[in-house]
Amino acid sequence: MCEYNCKTFIFSSSAAVYTLKEKPIVEDDNVGPGNPYGRTKLMIEQILKDLYYSDKQWKISILRYFNPVGSHSSGLLGDASKNPTNLLPVIHLTAAKKRETLPIFGNDWDTHDGTGVRDFIHIEDLAEGHVCSAEHLISKDCEGGVCYTHNLGTGKGTSVLEMVNIFEEVSGVKIPIKHMPRREGDLGSVIANPQLAHKQLNWKAKRDIKDACVSAWKWHTMNIDGLY
Numbered sequence: 001m002c003e004y005n006c007k008t009f010i011f012s013s014s015a016a017v018y019t020l021k022e023k024p025i026v027e028d029d030n031v032g033p034g035n036p037y038g039r040t041k042l043m044i045e046q047i048l049k050d051l052y053y054s055d056k057q058w059k060i061s062i063l064r065y066f067n068p069v070g071s072h073s074s075g076l077l078g079d080a081s082k083n084p085t086n087l088l089p090v091i092h093l094t095a096a097k098k099r100e101t102l103p104i105f106g107n108d109w110d111t112h113d114g115t116g117v118r119d120f121i122h123i124e125d126l127a128e129g130h131v132c133s134a135e136h137l138i139s140k141d142c143e144g145g146v147c148y149t150h151n152l153g154t155g156k157g158t159s160v161l162e163m164v165n166i167f168e169e170v171s172g173v174k175i176p177i178k179h180m181p182r183r184e185g186d187l188g189s190v191i192a193n194p195q196l197a198h199k200q201l202n203w204k205a206k207r208d209i210k211d212a213c214v215s216a217w218k219w220h221t222m223n224i225d226g227l228y
């Protein structure tokens with residue numbers, strides 16, 4: 001990058017860097033990841049911050065994603081994990097009868113229906129967050145160099161059961177569920193406070209869970225033979 005005098009960088013980080021807590025998370029909240037994935041993200045964040053301190057001409061944007069869901073609306077781009085563990089892909093596997101039931105990890109959380117609540121963000125909103133960040137980095141505001149961090153989330157929580165209901169509504173497919181004990185390391189509720197990205201990057205999530213379920217199911221049904 002130095003050879004080509006490129007000193008602008010956007011890093012895909014994660015909410016997994018935070019010491020997660022049950023209130024909407026702001027960028028200044030404590031970090032201290034609970035798993036190796038979060039630790040690798042935090043290490044890279046720290047390398048980028050050191051790079052900026054050593055040369056303040058760098059323009060670095062660290063974007064902390066909450067729970068990405070959905071696919072491109074064309075159905076041509078989507079998540080092709082072979083053995084997914086995230087909620088929406090597991091719902092798809094169950095809908096496609098590749099799994100017998102959807103395990104629901106915990107129904108005794110301190111949430112409105114007892115199941116886990118997450119800040120699910122549509123992948124296209126996430127992509128637009130990168131565009132807004134890139135536009136901001138090359139704007140006059142960042143002329144002298146910058147290294148900043150933003151949450152990319154919606155600020156709204158959706159429970160596991162709500163996700164199942166919305167998926168059933170848009171797909172017309174019934175998902176058999178099985179209540180299981182809480183999954184190790186899970187929290188009841190993880191929600192972003194996305195105000196800083198709104199203020200500084202002029203970015204806000206526009207799509208909802210229904211949009212995410214429609215696009216992800218389209219991707220799944222168009223590509224099912226190639227996926228598993």
Ligand SMILES: O=c1ccn([C@@H]2O[C@H](COP(=O)(O)OP(=O)(O)O[C@H]3O[C@H](CO)[C@H](O)[C@H](O)[C@H]3O)[C@@H](O)[C@H]2O)c(=O)[nH]1
Nearest residue numbers: 014015016067085086087090103104105116118160186190
């Ligand atoms: O088969 C499943 C899968 C998930 N869940 C529940 O669904 C919710 C979301 O779980 P995911 O596995 O989809 O996502 P996580 O919130 O655990 O983790 C995701 O978000 C984190 C940040 O919040 C990190 O980025 C992490 O890498 C990423 O997978 C949780 O309540 C979980 O218990 C189920 O009930 N059944």
